[in-house]
Amino acid sequence: MTAHLGTIAFVSLTALTILPAIMVVSTRNLVHAGFWMLPCLIGVAGFYALLEAHFFVVVQILIYIGAILVLIMFALMLTRDVMDPKERQTNAMGVWAGVICGLGLLASAHMLFRHPWVGVTSHPGDAHAQTVALGKALVTRYALPFEAASVLLLAALIAAIVIAKSMRPPAASVGCDGEVSGG
Amino acid sequence: MTIPNISFGPFDLVAVAPYVALGLMLATVLLAVPVLTWFERVTLGLIHDRLGPNRVGPRGLLQPIADGIKLFFKEDILPSNVDRRIFYLAPAISMMPPLVAAALIPLGDFRVDMGGGQTRPLTLVAADINVGILWVLGLASLQVYGLILGGWSSNNKYSLLGALRSSAQAISYELALSLGVLMAVLMSHSMSLVQIVQSQTGGIMHWNILGLFPFGLVAAGVYAIAAVAETNRAPFDLPEAESELVAGYQTEYSSMKFAIFFMSEYAAVVIGSCVAVVLWLGGWDPIHPVLGFIPGPLWFAGKVLLLIFAFVWVRSTLPRFRYDQLMRFGWMRLLPVALVALMLAAAMSAYRTDPSAGSRIPPKPEKPKPLMGGTQSL
Amino acid sequence: MSFAVPTEHYLLLSAVLFCIGVAGVATKRNPIVVFMCIEIMLNAANLGFVALGRHFGDVGGQIYTMLIIAVAAGEVAIGLAIIVSLFRTRETIDLDEADLLKL
Numbered sequence: 212m213t214a215h216l217g218t219i220a221f222v223s224l225t226a227l228t229i230l231p232a233i234m235v236v237s238t239r240n241l242v243h244a245g246f247w248m249l250p251c252l253i254g255v256a257g258f259y260a261l262l263e264a265h266f267f268v269v270v271q272i273l274i275y276i277g278a279i280l281v282l283i284m285f286a287l288m289l290t291r292d293v294m295d296p297k298e299r300q301t302n303a304m305g306v307w308a309g310v311i312c313g314l315g316l317l318a319s320a321h322m323l324f325r326h327p328w329v330g331v332t333s334h335p336g337d338a339h340a341q342t343v344a345l346g347k348a349l350v351t352r353y354a355l356p357f358e359a360a361s362v363l364l365l366a367a368l369i370a371a372i373v374i375a376k377s378m379r380p381p382a383a384s385v386g387c388d389g390e391v392s393g394g
Numbered sequence: 395m396t397i398p399n400i401s402f403g404p405f406d407l408v409a410v411a412p413y414v415a416l417g418l419m420l421a422t423v424l425l426a427v428p429v430l431t432w433f434e435r436v437t438l439g440l441i442h443d444r445l446g447p448n449r450v451g452p453r454g455l456l457q458p459i460a461d462g463i464k465l466f467f468k469e470d471i472l473p474s475n476v477d478r479r480i481f482y483l484a485p486a487i488s489m490m491p492p493l494v495a496a497a498l499i500p501l502g503d504f505r506v507d508m509g510g511g512q513t514r515p516l517t518l519v520a521a522d523i524n525v526g527i528l529w530v531l532g533l534a535s536l537q538v539y540g541l542i543l544g545g546w547s548s549n550n551k552y553s554l555l556g557a558l559r560s561s562a563q564a565i566s567y568e569l570a571l572s573l574g575v576l577m578a579v580l581m582s583h584s585m586s587l588v589q590i591v592q593s594q595t596g597g598i599m600h601w602n603i604l605g606l607f608p609f610g611l612v613a614a615g616v617y618a619i620a621a622v623a624e625t626n627r628a629p630f631d632l633p634e635a636e637s638e639l640v641a642g643y644q645t646e647y648s649s650m651k652f653a654i655f656f657m658s659e660y661a662a663v664v665i666g667s668c669v670a671v672v673l674w675l676g677g678w679d680p681i682h683p684v685l686g687f688i689p690g691p692l693w694f695a696g697k698v699l700l701l702i703f704a705f706v707w708v709r710s711t712l713p714r715f716r717y718d719q720l721m722r723f724g725w726m727r728l729l730p731v732a733l734v735a736l737m738l739a740a741a742m743s744a745y746r747t748d749p750s751a752g753s754r755i756p757p758k759p760e761k762p763k764p765l766m767g768g769t770q771s772l
Numbered sequence: 773m774s775f776a777v778p779t780e781h782y783l784l785l786s787a788v789l790f791c792i793g794v795a796g797v798a799t800k801r802n803p804i805v806v807f808m809c810i811e812i813m814l815n816a817a818n819l820g821f822v823a824l825g826r827h828f829g830d831v832g833g834q835i836y837t838m839l840i841i842a843v844a845a846g847e848v849a850i851g852l853a854i855i856v857s858l859f860r861t862r863e864t865i866d867l868d869e870a871d872l873l874k875l
Contacts, residue, residue: 217777218777221777221781225785228785228789229785229788229789229792232789232792232793232812233792235792235796235805235808235809235812236792236793236795236796236799236800236809241802241804241805242546244805244808245804245808246480246543248808248811248812249539251812251815252811252815255815255818255819258782258785258819258822259819259822261777262782262822262823262826263826264822264825264826264834264837265523265525266525266834267818267822267834267837267838269525269528269529269532270528270838270841271841272529272532272533272535272536273528273531273532273535274841274844274845275811275815275841275844276532276535276536277531277532277534277535277536277568278535278565278568278845279811279844279845279848280811281535281538281539281542281561281564281565282561282565282848282849282852283804283807283808283811283848283852284542284561285558285561285562285565285852286804286852286855286856287804288542288546288554288557288558288561289558289856290804290855290856290859304798304799305799307798308794308795308798308799309795311794311798312791312792312794312795312798313791315787315791315794316787316788316791319784319787320784320787323780323783323784323787324780326780341831341834342524342525344831345831345834345835345838348831348832348835349835349838353832353835356835356839357835357839359839360838360839360842360843361842363842363843363846364842364845364846366846367845367846367847367849367850368846368849370850370853371849371850371853374850374853374854374857375853375857
């Protein structure tokens, strides 16, 4: 019974994730592409729930949906008139990208199903114990990657400030600035 | 407080409690609009030395019903060139997060008399999740999608500007909100809303707002400011600033779609106040144990009402921020204050904690623990 | 309570999601859409990591997911700052035209 429920949940979550992802890539309207990201990311959060990684369900909603996607939407709305939806949205690589992706997908599927996966799945403890284990691992065995991530975030923070600051002079002298061309 | 175990057919009180809690919270959130519009207008009238609503019904009590009927029968205008699907979806999306968050709010703590001198702890909450407060933060960050979608799909420059403002504002103040919440987690040693309240049992001196003095006060202040900003209430109501943007993101909305945006704002105010009470004001804990004969949910409701009054008070007193002031205040005042306070509070907490007592040390070892033990469902 | 969906299904799904992302990154001209496709790819990788972490009962999979989310947050902040500054100086954000490696 639970296996059935799991399969049903898996199939519906797959639809919730894959179809919006295809829409993100295929739609011509940029803001619609941003909106389609929403069900896609929620679907991935659903998969985390199915995988009993409850902490990541929250993290996915808090960080991906609540912060990253809002930022992307902000940028989309700021630049929405720059690229007309009626214009060509793709470059000349369409065919090649399709071929390479298809081949890569086939190769990875082949590798996947050659590997004997069946019967190895282990069942960790309850969700609470899992979250506690994650927290403990972050400050013991995986402390170095954790610190590296925080340094990376700090670097990103400083870099974003530097980039934003360096925009000031051209923005201030935009009237007498002749060499800035439209590309 | 011990209550008898009433049975409802085949179910006893313990089995029914989560549904009771959910029903209570949903009813509160949904009925908040009529009650709070009346409350807000009366309070505003009082503060502005005006009469306030006094035409419909005694003391204007029926005014919200008249308003509701008016909104319901107004023409539902669909402007040309709107993105129709998103235009319809946006109010619904803005209503969703507060309704989901309602399931996480714990309302009270009882002991149920199981008969034979045995009692069992029972918490009146729909879902006690061990990372509940993170869920609240996540849902709070989802609230902004309704504004963004509505503002963009309206195909109106005022609406778009409102949407842009709301997304930037939400991201800026979410950080301060999270840091404030983190300080409450630091003091209560838990992310479960129920355990956060239970760690504050024992009267006002044990509440987080006075914990790690003075950092509890600072953190509660940071949370309060960020919560007002997150709910887009005055003085942070830039996404709908009527003197600049007509009505911001909701310019093109009319009739019930407008009413649902309106409802979601009040629902967010209620949820924000509930979370503030849970985090800082001890939840259902009476102000002094002597007053413990008053049921916990009543204490909870009273504190929430007090905070909603504070929302209205702030609105009627402070002028609206300018956009650059909003950004500067958020990033250059609130965030540094919150960060420094968090570091100092963490240091203070580590200094006070006895390292020999193990990993999960109760924050206030001297407090009585009559209600602990209701935490088995993590 | 275990929902017994085999691990290889998650991995196949992750591969499909990743390929959709790759196709978007390779073909789109708008850098913000390229960003969204990169986010899809990162999500696919996260899903694979979490699924494998559960498969082997190892917390490492979740740790890497956490690090990837941190990287994604940093990446989107920098990337959007670059896009906005690109737009300010060159009045376009078309990736086909922004190929000078300088602003």
